[in-house]
Amino acid sequence: MSLAQFSPFALISGLLALAAGLYALQRLRVRHSRVQVVTTLFWKQVAQDTHARELTQRFRHLWAYLLLLLVSALLWFVVGGLRSDSQPEQGRLLLLDRSAGALVGDHWPAWKRLLREQFLAGDSDATTVMVCGAAPRPLTVPGDSVVMLDERLGILEPELSAPSVEQALLSVLRTKNNLRPLEVVIVGQAPLSQRVFDLLPEEVQLFRVGLSSAGTPTALLSLGVSPAISGVWERVDMSVGVRGNQAPILQMAGSEIEPDETAAGGRYFFRDLPAGGAEFELQLPNAKPPFDRARGRLPQRQPLAVLLDPALEPIFGAVLAAHPGVRIVTDGAADLVIRRGTSSLGADLPALELIASGQQPQAISVGDPGAESESGELALRAVLGELGLDQLDGTGLATSLGRTLEVTYNSEPVRRLGIWLDLFEIEGSPLQSSRSFPVFVGRVLAWLADSPDWVHTWSAGIPVPGLNWIGAGSQTLAGAGEDLAPLVAGQILSANGPRQVAVFAPQDLTPAVLPAPKHAGDGDWNLGTWILLAALALLLLEGRLVRLGRMP
Amino acid sequence: MSILARSELVDPQLFDAARRLHLSARRVAPQGRFADQRSRDRGMGLEFEDHRPYTPGDDLRAVDWHLERRLGRLFVRLFEQQEDLPLYLLPDVSRSQFLEDPPRGRAGLRATVLLAAASLFQHDTVGVFPFAEDLSILARPASGRNRAVALASRLAALEAGGATDIPKAIARLSALRLRRGLVVLVSDLFDPQGIKAVTEALGRLRHRLLVVQLTRPVDADPGLAGDLRLVDCESGAMEDVSITPAVQERYRQAYGAFETHITDFCHERGIGRIRLDCDQDVVPQLARVFHPGGFEA
Numbered sequence: 001m002s003l004a005q006f007s008p009f010a011l012i013s014g015l016l017a018l019a020a021g022l023y024a025l026q027r028l029r030v031r032h033s034r035v036q037v038v039t040t041l042f043w044k045q046v047a048q049d050t051h052a053r054e055l056t057q058r059f060r061h062l063w064a065y066l067l068l069l070l071v072s073a074l075l076w077f078v079v080g081g082l083r084s085d086s087q088p089e090q091g092r093l094l095l096l097d098r099s100a101g102a103l104v105g106d107h108w109p110a111w112k113r114l115l116r117e118q119f120l121a122g123d124s125d126a127t128t129v130m131v132c133g134a135a136p137r138p139l140t141v142p143g144d145s146v147v148m149l150d151e152r153l154g155i156l157e158p159e160l161s162a163p164s165v166e167q168a169l170l171s172v173l174r175t176k177n178n179l180r181p182l183e184v185v186i187v188g189q190a191p192l193s194q195r196v197f198d199l200l201p202e203e204v205q206l207f208r209v210g211l212s213s214a215g216t217p218t219a220l221l222s223l224g225v226s227p228a229i230s231g232v233w234e235r236v237d238m239s240v241g242v243r244g245n246q247a248p249i250l251q252m253a254g255s256e257i258e259p260d261e262t263a264a265g266g267r268y269f270f271r272d273l274p275a276g277g278a279e280f281e282l283q284l285p286n287a288k289p290p291f292d293r294a295r296g297r298l299p300q301r302q303p304l305a306v307l308l309d310p311a312l313e314p315i316f317g318a319v320l321a322a323h324p325g326v327r328i329v330t331d332g333a334a335d336l337v338i339r340r341g342t343s344s345l346g347a348d349l350p351a352l353e354l355i356a357s358g359q360q361p362q363a364i365s366v367g368d369p370g371a372e373s374e375s376g377e378l379a380l381r382a383v384l385g386e387l388g389l390d391q392l393d394g395t396g397l398a399t400s401l402g403r404t405l406e407v408t409y410n411s412e413p414v415r416r417l418g419i420w421l422d423l424f425e426i427e428g429s430p431l432q433s434s435r436s437f438p439v440f441v442g443r444v445l446a447w448l449a450d451s452p453d454w455v456h457t458w459s460a461g462i463p464v465p466g467l468n469w470i471g472a473g474s475q476t477l478a479g480a481g482e483d484l485a486p487l488v489a490g491q492i493l494s495a496n497g498p499r500q501v502a503v504f505a506p507q508d509l510t511p512a513v514l515p516a517p518k519h520a521g522d523g524d525w526n527l528g529t530w531i532l533l534a535a536l537a538l539l540l541l542e543g544r545l546v547r548l549g550r551m552p
Numbered sequence: 553m554s555i556l557a558r559s560e561l562v563d564p565q566l567f568d569a570a571r572r573l574h575l576s577a578r579r580v581a582p583q584g585r586f587a588d589q590r591s592r593d594r595g596m597g598l599e600f601e602d603h604r605p606y607t608p609g610d611d612l613r614a615v616d617w618h619l620e621r622r623l624g625r626l627f628v629r630l631f632e633q634q635e636d637l638p639l640y641l642l643p644d645v646s647r648s649q650f651l652e653d654p655p656r657g658r659a660g661l662r663a664t665v666l667l668a669a670a671s672l673f674q675h676d677t678v679g680v681f682p683f684a685e686d687l688s689i690l691a692r693p694a695s696g697r698n699r700a701v702a703l704a705s706r707l708a709a710l711e712a713g714g715a716t717d718i719p720k721a722i723a724r725l726s727a728l729r730l731r732r733g734l735v736v737l738v739s740d741l742f743d744p745q746g747i748k749a750v751t752e753a754l755g756r757l758r759h760r761l762l763v764v765q766l767t768r769p770v771d772a773d774p775g776l777a778g779d780l781r782l783v784d785c786e787s788g789a790m791e792d793v794s795i796t797p798a799v800q801e802r803y804r805q806a807y808g809a810f811e812t813h814i815t816d817f818c819h820e821r822g823i824g825r826i827r828l829d830c831d832q833d834v835v836p837q838l839a840r841v842f843h844p845g846g847f848e849a
Contacts, residue, residue: 032779032780032781032792032793033778033779033780034780034781035776035780035782035783036651036782036783037651037782037785038651038652038656038740038742038785039648039740039742039744039785039786040784040789040790040791041742041743041744041746041810042803042806042807042810043791043793043803044791045806046793046799046802046803046806546777547777548777
């Protein structure tokens, strides 16, 4: 047994003070009630030991004193927060959803209040509280008092981020002792995927409070930009996912555009938008902030200017001519070059070089400025996939050549792909005749131009690679190449710090319905409650004894 | 302000009950006028009582000649002599008699009226002397059936007095030099001077004595608890008492000693004593005692 509020010294001191105080009260003269009687003749004979003018009286009523001392000590224990030192049988983990969902209506104060109630309902010695905003972090640890919780809750505000409840659960599950049961209470509406739910062991009981009975709000869920299905290179299609029945409005270049198509599940499409890097804003008029708008910039999609070595015209001429995103140029204003290894054409440009096997030991040589900063093997695999080389029939090529094919990955000032010319000159080259050859060429050109494939859809929690993106607060993110993660409500935590970028509601704001935990008042009484009841029972006993005249 | 409503004492029911009561004295002084009160002294009277052998000096008119003719010896006839019994009623009207509800003084005064009326209806002489700190004369000794209502009215008009002082009241009564009779003391006997002082004063009384003790169950067991400051309603004296079971037991012992003292005193002196429960009607309580031939003082 120990006290949560007081030290053992304070406990003993308090008990002694109580005993002394009660003793002094016992010694003080009794305050008599005034009663008028017919005669005091007989009382004179029985009250000879009571003297009205004395400050103190002799100590009397030992049993009454002991009873009062017991009651006082019990109450003192309750004040001191007497608790059992034995290990709590069950741990508790309270997860407060601090994500953008807390911004809706009065969710945030309500959830904070519920969290406090849950904290008080259980044993604080076994309770851990975590807040789950962009990333989960602990708020209190076992043994912290509600005062500490209040102080920390008071300065806490919701984050414009997706909930990280699942992340918190997984991190806790990785570290928890499986032999000890754990009660997890999610405070808020953070979604919980079936995958995570299935991972929970039997010792973990999951509950939820704060689930609003109101429907989830109308919101923008996702935004996707992809090459136009019309095939026009300079055009893109935009797809928008919406919760609710209202169609989004696209504002771009001073005009409002309505969706061209609608699909099931709240999908809307804007077709053939000019891919000229223009800013746009999507609006959902009836939705509430921050789920009512998203801003961005359409990609720049101009045809690549490719300088082609005339000697290689027979190999690449037809493929390049058929590629809608490629424009063959003959002067120096080119984005990249395709040349022979011995040629100096477009010397400073990213290049696809066809090199004689005698000049390059490896069949394929990849030069990349970022090769030094990354793990060589991983980078090579990524590049090979990006180039589409993993799609080629390497075994067939090696058999045709009668040689082993090797790949090397080097750091070079500009991107370069050197490949044996022999692979193209052999009769019936399996590379050139392959159906994937145009794909290979297209990917190589895209990689050389450093224009990665688009991620077609952005939605909550899905990272977005390099993109010029305009934030909801009119803050423009300059530069491309950052992996942005538009989460739930506009704030992105990237390596460069938080950025306001976009406003997307999570795909599913409807959280898994879980039972509410059983409160302490429902039957799980702690030691303090029992002590309080014992003190009350003793007080009733004292009252009864007084009424019966068995106690002064 | 009177201590009781007139209707409490001028009560036809009370007078009807008085007519059924009979009070007799064992020995009454031969002086006084002819009355219904029967004396045990045999002599000249109306009703034959007994015979006894003739002795010289007997009135020859009392010789029973019929018996002389039959037995050849002289016997004189004895007749019951009807004598007057003076009754002196001393009701306690101190403040303590009117503290409770219902006041025990109500029972005491009703008992006084009942006894006074019963005696007056027997043509006896009745005097009423209420007392508290001192004795007062409400009605000098006199007879007459019609005095009963007037006496009751005057008792109802009394005002409550101060403290109880029975020895002083008894001394004042003795000083009045009344003809010997029956003194009826109607009181709770709670005199601040103690019961010994009371009995000593009563022992000096040259009249026959009947004690009508006004009691209540709470006298023996007050039912008080806790730390109390008990204030005497007459003297204002205070006693601080923490009442515990032990204290309650000691109280009962003290009250028991008080009762024992009275009982012993009455027994030793041949004094009549009636304990009236003031929470009950006094009429049936007295009727049980004073049925004809049932009580002799």
